[in-house]
Amino acid sequence: MSVTVQDDDMDIKIPNDVNVISPFSVFSPSVEDPTARALIVLNQSLKNVPRFLTVWQGCLIHVCADGGANRLYDYFDSEEERKQYIPLYIVGDLDSLHKSVREYYERHGTRVIEQATQFATDYMKALMLVQLQLYNPTIIKGPIDTHDEIEVLYQKHIVKNLTVAPKLNLYVFGGIGGRFDQTVHSISQLYKTHEIHPSIQQFHITKSEMIFLLPEGSNAVIYSNKTAFNSRDRVPICGLLPLGSGEVELTTFGLKYDVTDWPSSMLGNVSSSNGVSGTNGFLVRCRKGPITINIELAFDP
Amino acid sequence: MSVTVQDDDMDIKIPNDVNVISPFSVFSPSVEDPTARALIVLNQSLKNVPRFLTVWQGCLIHVCADGGANRLYDYFDSEEERKQYIPLYIVGDLDSLHKSVREYYERHGTRVIEQATQFATDYMKALMLVQLQLYNPTIIKGPIDTHDEIEVLYQKHIVKNLTVAPKLNLYVFGGIGGRFDQTVHSISQLYKTHEIHPSIQQFHITKSEMIFLLPEGSNAVIYSNKTAFNSRDRVPICGLLPLGSGEVELTTFGLKYDVTDWPSSMLGNVSSSNGVSGTNGFLVRCRKGPITINIELAFDP
Missing domain, CATH: 3.40.50.10240 (Thiamin pyrophosphokinase, catalytic domain)
Known part of the structure; x- marks a missing residue:
């Protein structure tokens, strides 16, 4: 179990055998994209x-x-x-x-x-x-x-x-940040929908964040570059949030505070105020269960 | 395991042997109150x-x-x-x-x-x-x-x-409803602080809600009447949110949707969009762990 403080920017080699999630492609859809x-x-x-x-x-x-x-x-x-x-x-x-x-x-x-x-x-x-x-x-x-x-x-x-x-990417507006029981209900639905239909990936979009589930196993979140979701001149903030029931063990590569074999639970470690360092993506391996991630969005007007 | 739909208003007899929480007394403090x-x-x-x-x-x-x-x-x-x-x-x-x-x-x-x-x-x-x-x-x-x-x-x-x-009541402003990893961090702190120091009761106050922890065991949330926290002419909304690690078993009396021996977890039942029916308080018994509650606040200007 360890934490490594990374540079603000780092290039990531994306392995072949991981679950690839491309949350921000919806902001600049291409005609060929079959999702x-x-x-x-x-x-x-x-x-x-x-x-x-x-x-x-x-x-x-x-x-x-x-x-x-x-x-x-x-x-x-x-x-x-x-x-x-x-x-x-x-x-x-x-x-x-x-x-x-x-x-x-x-x-x-x-x-x-x-x-x-x-x-x-x-x-x-x-x-x-x-x-x-x-x-x-x-x-x-x-x-x-x-x-x-x-x-x-x-x-x-x-x-x-x-x-x-x-297989379906489902974008949900208005599920997070209002009444707190509705927010928690939305997160609960992330986990429950994933359990019943792992082929459906839900993305909650708010004024300033995207929130989704990283399934158990090895995941790569990829993008062309960080300006695809955040144009600010600092590391985009993110968090790894153990909101399912029980502990998740995390290993990451490409975050500002990368963790290795790091147990995360609501009663233990929660990686809040972390950041996205990877210039083209980052890797999150979840053991024991999925984890919720939030990533800060910021677009030039 | 059952759910009972209650009237919008019901008087509750508060038993002697319960943990009494009086979250809204801070809105009209009296000189004698020793908290x-x-x-x-x-x-x-x-x-x-x-x-x-x-x-x-x-x-x-x-x-x-x-x-x-x-x-x-x-x-x-x-x-x-x-x-x-x-x-x-x-x-x-x-x-x-x-x-x-x-x-x-x-x-x-x-x-x-x-x-x-x-x-x-x-x-x-x-x-x-x-x-x-x-x-x-x-x-x-x-x-x-x-x-x-x-x-x-x-x-x-x-x-x-x-x-x-x-023994301390701690009121926190600005912990819920902003960046989502900060919100989750605040909730995690509710559980962790309670585990280390059960004598500290934290209350998060937002523009429109109060959010706090109901400890494991039998709890009574009491108030003089519902206008002490909500002056709207309908049942104040609340939710029972299983955000600790693992399942909690709930029995309630005084909510719009009262539950009995009801297992609650993020991957199972979550009582969102519930309501406060008790005119003077309500009872929540938690087995297996504490639960987070949110209650809608609404004051006349």
């Missing part, structure tokens, strides 16, 4: 969220969870722009969705699916809906009972058919 | 934080962690008011503290203690300093080496003298 992407908007302000429209344009499926649709509506200053960003679905108990916003999006082709159950959150409802849509849209084509049919269909078609889950 | 209280300001805006000055006035010791002093300075519009709220200490690596703010507070009697080590956060430095000050201020009266002497003294006098730790 399937979806987007969920939750009920938190989108103002000042960097590159929201770029991420939207890179996604195949767009779902607003309840009041998330209000936030999408409010994001735009001009009707000309607003009408170009129409979600496929609005789903939730609909206790937050404004009537005028509902009518606007229905008029523009959005399907609004009420799911009244209080035993799933609007975020969970959106997550299940995205997976159903991606797996087989015909399942949800007909009428859907307003209590909890999305969950029933999800259990039947997705959970019981684990092998078919397609 | 020792201290306050830490971290580097996040204090604007719109409810009742900050009331909490300050109820505390014996006030410490700013590094740039927290800038936030304290900026909180006040008038010099007349500013000079009445002078922290005893400013501590940290001092990379964020503005020179003019440092000079201002030094001129008004604050002691600035530089601790350069990067292996403790400014928040940890403040936590250790508060405990030293409360235990025996003479220990830190003389010159203090600028690298990590606070931690050395803390290890020597506090950690090795566990039995002497006095």
Whole structure:
């Protein structure tokens, strides 16, 4: 167990046999990139969220969870722009969705699916809906009972058919930084979704951070260079956050404070205020379980 | 294992043999209240934080962690008011503290203690300093080496003298809702401080929430009535958040969604979007470990 203080910049050789994650490619999508992407908007302000429209344009499926649709509506200053960003679905108990916003999006082709159950959150409802849509849209084509049919269909078609889950990058806006129980719920969903469907990689994007899960095993987080996510003239801050249940043992290469065989848990070591040194990527090996990472985003206006 | 949906309001009989926590008494302190209280300001805006000055006035010791002093300075519009709220200490690596703010507070009697080590956060430095000050201020009266002497003294006098730790309510501003690794670090400190010194109860206060730990065992959170922390005309929202390592088994009475023998973990059940139904308090029994709770604050302006 050791900690090594690294230079602010270091070139990293990316090994062949690691899980490669490319979280920031969504900010400058290329035509050849075959990654399937979806987007969920939750009920938190989108103002000042960097590159929201770029991420939207890179996604195949767009779902607003309840009041998330209000936030999408409010994001735009001009009707000309607003009408170009129409979600496929609005789903939730609909206790937050404004009537005028509902009518606007229905008029523009959005399907609004009420799911009244209080035993799933609007975020969970959106997550299940995205997976159903991606797996087989015909399942949800007909009428859907307003209590909890999305969950029933999800259990039947997705959970019981684990092998078919397609690879998907899912970008979530509004899940972190609001009410604290909602933030923790979002993080819990990172772990639970990963456990059920390791092929789905969720990325939470806030005004100033990207937050995602690094699975158990050896991972490489790669990028063309640090300006792909952070244009400030100092080391971008990051943290390795042991928010699953139990201890994770970490070995990293390419961080400002690299660790080796370092046990991390909420009651022990937590690597906060760390930094990204790797100029093209960094490596994180997790033993015993996955770990949550946050990375500071900063774009030139 | 069960969940019961309760009325929005219910009177609770508080048993005698429970750990009683009274988090909101700090918002309307009475002269007779013997609780020792201290306050830490971290580097996040204090604007719109409810009742900050009331909490300050109820505390014996006030410490700013590094740039927290800038936030304290900026909180006040008038010099007349500013000079009445002078922290005893400013501590940290001092990379964020503005020179003019440092000079201002030094001129008004604050002691600035530089601790350069990067292996403790400014928040940890403040936590250790508060405990030293409360235990025996003479220990830190003389010159203090600028690298990590606070931690050395803390290890020597506090950690090795566990039995002497006095009962203390510690109110922390700026620990939750900023950069996500700092938020997680703050929560980790809740658990770690509780493990070393169960007599210290930390309360994080944000613009709209109070967040604290409910220890293992039977707890009663009490208040005169719900308007003591939330004046909105609906059930105040709360969450029970299993952020320590491992599973906690919960039984509650007085919440909107009461649970019985309910296993909670980040990979399993998380009680988010719950509510406070008890008109005078509520009960939470934790088996296997403590749990974090967040409760929505809302005061009439």
